[in-house]
Amino acid sequence: MIEIKDLHKSYKMGSNSLHVLKGINFNVEEGELVAIMGSSGSGKSTLLNILGMLDGADSGEYYLDGVPIKDLSEKKAAQYRNKFLGFVFQSFNLINYKSALENVALPLYYQKVGRRERQDKALNYLDRVGLKEWATHLPSELSGGQKQRVAIARAMAAEPKVLLADEPTGALDSKTSYEVMDLIQKINDDGNTILVVTHEKDIAHMCKRIVHLRDGVIVEDTKIEQVRAQEYV
Amino acid sequence: MFDIERWQEIFDTIRKNKLRTFLTGISVASGIFILVILLGFGQGMRNGIEQEFEQDAATSVWVWPGVTSKEYKGMNPGRRIQLTNENFNNSVALFNETIEYNSPRIFVRGVTVNYGKESLVYSIQGVASNFQFIENAKMIDGRFINYQDEMSTAKVAIVGKKIRTDVFNEVETPIGEYIDISGIPFKIIGVYKEYEDREEERIYIPISTAQKVFNGGDRVNNMSFTLPAVENFDQAVAQAVDFKDNLKTYLQQVHTVAPDDTSAVEVWSAMEEAKRYYSLTGNIKLFFWFVGVCTIIAGVVGVSNIMLIVVKERTREIGIRKALGAKPWSIIGMILHEAIFVTAISGFGGLIFSMALLEVVGPHIEIDYVVNPSVNFTVAFTTVIVLVIAGTLAGFFPAWRAARVHTIEALKDE
Numbered sequence: 001m002i003e004i005k006d007l008h009k010s011y012k013m014g015s016n017s018l019h020v021l022k023g024i025n026f027n028v029e030e031g032e033l034v035a036i037m038g039s040s041g042s043g044k045s046t047l048l049n050i051l052g053m054l055d056g057a058d059s060g061e062y063y064l065d066g067v068p069i070k071d072l073s074e075k076k077a078a079q080y081r082n083k084f085l086g087f088v089f090q091s092f093n094l095i096n097y098k099s100a101l102e103n104v105a106l107p108l109y110y111q112k113v114g115r116r117e118r119q120d121k122a123l124n125y126l127d128r129v130g131l132k133e134w135a136t137h138l139p140s141e142l143s144g145g146q147k148q149r150v151a152i153a154r155a156m157a158a159e160p161k162v163l164l165a166d167e168p169t170g171a172l173d174s175k176t177s178y179e180v181m182d183l184i185q186k187i188n189d190d191g192n193t194i195l196v197v198t199h200e201k202d203i204a205h206m207c208k209r210i211v212h213l214r215d216g217v218i219v220e221d222t223k224i225e226q227v228r229a230q231e232y233v
Numbered sequence: 234m235f236d237i238e239r240w241q242e243i244f245d246t247i248r249k250n251k252l253r254t255f256l257t258g259i260s261v262a263s264g265i266f267i268l269v270i271l272l273g274f275g276q277g278m279r280n281g282i283e284q285e286f287e288q289d290a291a292t293s294v295w296v297w298p299g300v301t302s303k304e305y306k307g308m309n310p311g312r313r314i315q316l317t318n319e320n321f322n323n324s325v326a327l328f329n330e331t332i333e334y335n336s337p338r339i340f341v342r343g344v345t346v347n348y349g350k351e352s353l354v355y356s357i358q359g360v361a362s363n364f365q366f367i368e369n370a371k372m373i374d375g376r377f378i379n380y381q382d383e384m385s386t387a388k389v390a391i392v393g394k395k396i397r398t399d400v401f402n403e404v405e406t407p408i409g410e411y412i413d414i415s416g417i418p419f420k421i422i423g424v425y426k427e428y429e430d431r432e433e434e435r436i437y438i439p440i441s442t443a444q445k446v447f448n449g450g451d452r453v454n455n456m457s458f459t460l461p462a463v464e465n466f467d468q469a470v471a472q473a474v475d476f477k478d479n480l481k482t483y484l485q486q487v488h489t490v491a492p493d494d495t496s497a498v499e500v501w502s503a504m505e506e507a508k509r510y511y512s513l514t515g516n517i518k519l520f521f522w523f524v525g526v527c528t529i530i531a532g533v534v535g536v537s538n539i540m541l542i543v544v545k546e547r548t549r550e551i552g553i554r555k556a557l558g559a560k561p562w563s564i565i566g567m568i569l570h571e572a573i574f575v576t577a578i579s580g581f582g583g584l585i586f587s588m589a590l591l592e593v594v595g596p597h598i599e600i601d602y603v604v605n606p607s608v609n610f611t612v613a614f615t616t617v618i619v620l621v622i623a624g625t626l627a628g629f630f631p632a633w634r635a636a637r638v639h640t641i642e643a644l645k646d647e
Contacts, residue, residue: 054556054640075560082558093553093644097249110558115241158558 001162001193002028002051007060009046020046022216024060028162028195033188033226035204036197038213045166047213048197052085052164053077065161082110086155090167092147094139100126100150101135107158125153129183145176152183156192163187163194169203175233181206182229202227243571253546254575257539261576261620262583264532268525268616269587269608273595275521277606279514284428284604291507292333292460292469293367294477296484297499305491314488314497318444318451323487324458324480331476333461336364337453339443344415346436348400355396357414357436359443367457368427375408375423382439386446390419393433394426412436417446460504466511473504525616532620537627540572544631551635552643561636565629572628573621580617588613 009021020043028034038044049055050062053069062069064084072080086107087093094103105122113121126132129149139147148168155163165184169177181203188194188208196207204210205227212220247254298314321337341357364370365377373394382389392400392407401407411418419438427433443449460476463469481500482492490497544551551564588608595606635643 049641052556075562078555078558078560081556087556089644091644093549093556095550095553098245102245106554107557109238109242110554110563112238115238154557 001030001032001065002026002195003061003063004051005061007047007050007062008058009043009050009055010058020216021050021057024216024218026211026218026221028193030193031188031191033185033194033208034196035207035210036195036213037199037201037204037210039199041215042213043216044197044213048164048166048195051162051195052087053081078110082107082158084161086158086160086163088148088151088155088163088165088168090170092139092144092151092171094147094150094154096139099136099138100131100142103139103150104154104157107154111158122153122157125157126150128156129153143176144172145179148172148176148180149183152180152187156187161193163192165194165196167197167199169198169200174202177203178206178229178232182233185226185229239567239570242567243574246567246571247575253539253543257536257543257572257575258579258582260535260539261532261624262579262586264528264535265580265583265613265617265620266587267528269584269591269613271521271525271528272612273587273591273606273608274603275518276608277595277598277603278517280604280606281602282510282514291503292462292473293503294458294460294473294480295501295503296456296480297501298455299496299499301490301494301497303491303494305494306489308489314490316453316456316484318453320484320487321453321456324456324483327483328458328476328480331460331472332458334363334366334459335457336361336367337440337456338364339440339449339452339454341414341438341443341447341449344447346415347413348410351400353396353400353412353436355392355434355436357438357443359440359447359449360437361440364437364457365425367459368432370425370427370432373424373426374406375421377423377425378437378439383441386442387439388417388419388442388446389422389439390414391423391425391437392421393435394424395430395433396436397424414438415447466508470504470508473502477502477505529616529620529623533623533627536572536576536620536624540568540624540628541631544568544628544635548635548638548643548646551638552640552646555636555640556644564636565632568632568635569625569628572632573625576621576624577617580620584613584617 004024004026007021007024008019010017010019024047036044036047046055050057053072056072064080067080069080095106098106101119101122104125105118108118108121123132123135126135129152131146131149131153134142134146139150142150152168168184169180172180184194184196185206196203198204205224206229207224208226209223210220211218296316298316301308301310301312301314304310316337318337325332325335337360339359341359344357346353346355346357360378361383362378362380365372370377375391377391378389381387390412397407401410404410407421407424410421412421413419425433444451458476460469460472463472477500481498484490484498485492485494488497547568554564588610591607598606
């Protein structure tokens with residue numbers, strides 16, 4: 001699903017250049033649940049941004065579902081993001097004046113899905129994350145865990161090839177974190193490919209594979225025995 | 234523009250950000266409102282001044298003789314100039330081509346006027362048939378003096394509306410009644426009205442009668458003319474000035490007056506006076522425009538300001554939308570679409586409200602020199618369009634910048 005070969009990325013900081021990614025090689029198969037771990041400054045967020053086409057690489061190759069991702073225009077990147085990717089952020093990033101349902105329906109608007117169908121689909125995804133009753137509520141009326149579930153529903157609504165989650169549990173307490181991980185695991189059980197960036201060990205062990213980044217290189221890449229979040233809920 | 238989904242998205246946003254929308258709308262609507270009211274009053278002043286000048290025919294030229302103030306060709310200063318029929322007839326003959334209407338006038342003095350037992354104190358003026366058009370007197374009953382009356386030195390009189398109200402209130406119409414001027418009965422044949430009461434307190438009789446019956450001889454107290462209408466105002470003024478100068482020169486020569494003697498023969502042209510007022514109202518109009526344009530600029534600045542704040546406030550939202558697959562142009566389009574919609578609706582709202590106010594209140598306004606303030610709809614409409622375009626441009630740059638902001642940066646925005 002994802003193929004990365006010798007990926008380099010550096011940022012210009014005044015006259016200095018900061019080499020963040022120093023040759024990443026990494027593949028993800030369909031249906032995998034991968035945790036990307038590393039301390040801050042290890043390059044994990046940069047890697048996720050490049051995977052999410054929010055940022056471009058300096059050199060190297062990146063194929064997403066066989067499509068080369070290189071030198072994209074803003075417009076093309078937006079199209080690919082809409083078609084291939086779903087995002088879940090640490091700070092939820094829901095639009096505060098839109099209801100839960102409207103937030104979930106938003107990626108469908110950019111897929112030019114009709115209003116009626118959009119609402120039906122969005123309600124269906126809200127139901128899947130267990131928030132059907134909260135459809136008309138604004139984000140400010142939801143708890144952190146509920147907000148993240150709405151955000152996951154929104155990411156799933158576009159039916160993406162890959163779900164990218166950037167510290168999805170970073171702003172949540174452990175109980176809520178496990179609930180969210182439980183949801184992510186269930187989505188993965190349905191055959192969706194998911195990448196989770198985290199620095200929490202317990203969260204990482206709820207994935208099926210852990211990739212360790214340090215100073216811009218992959219130092220460890222191991223398949224693990226998945227811990228089901230269900231046990232802790 | 235006609236994407237229904239986009240419209241729904243805009244309406245959603247507007248509905249859920251009522252205060253923001255309201256403030257933007259108010260700044261636009263008030264700008265338009267102030268401009269329309271200002272322009273309306275500028276026009277009102279123009280109307281008022283125009284009405285002042287409708288009293289006499291706009292192209293009228295009047296000659297008033299005076300007293301010489303300079304020695305010339307052996308004549309002493311202090312000599313009174315007396316116009317005569319000959320002067321008048323020669324002037325008409327000489328400038329025949331440039332004159333539309335003409336009339337000499339004589340003030341009949343030292344006579345007593347009676348109606349029945351009542352003594353009247355109105356001025357008696359001997360005039361020619363054309364005087365009606367020069368004074369712009371409107372006949373409301375009967376007729377004015379005609380050529381026949383002049384030829385036959387008829388004993389007929391025309392009275393003003395005010396005289397009818399004051400003196401002839403007991404009869405149904407003054408027409409057919411007789412007034413007695415120094416023992417001679419004059420039959421009333423017409424009633425006229427004017428803009429001012431003062432000018433309705435006159436009794437007109439044929440000039441031939443005035444001269445023959447009241448010892449006028451061939452004397453004339455003043456002469457009046459109107460000039461034919463020409464295409465535009467500047468031409469009319471030029472024509473009036475030309476005529477005035479020629480006439481003055483002629484009369485000065487006939488009466489042996491120094492060419493630079495200003496007090497001996499005075500020629501007054503309504504057009505020339507009008508020009509001064511017109512340039513004044515022109516300046517007033519210019520001033521109102523200036524203030525109005527400044528108001529609009531303030532409105533545009535206000536709208537731009539609000540757009541900047543709106544875009545800033547929505548940076549994070551824009552980041553989210555981009556992450557979800559919104560194309561840059563769709564972001565710009567969305568922001569502009571909303572801006573255009575809000576400015577257009579509120580602009581037209583302000584326009585309709587202010588024009589309705591002018592329409593309803595305008596005709597009832599009673600201020601000197603302000604008559605029926607109104608505004609040209611095309612001008613007001615254009616202003617709204619200008620404001621909408623300006624608002625769009627003002628919204629475009631922040632929107633464009635917002636769309637260019639890196640998605641990651643935008644998402645970090647608090």
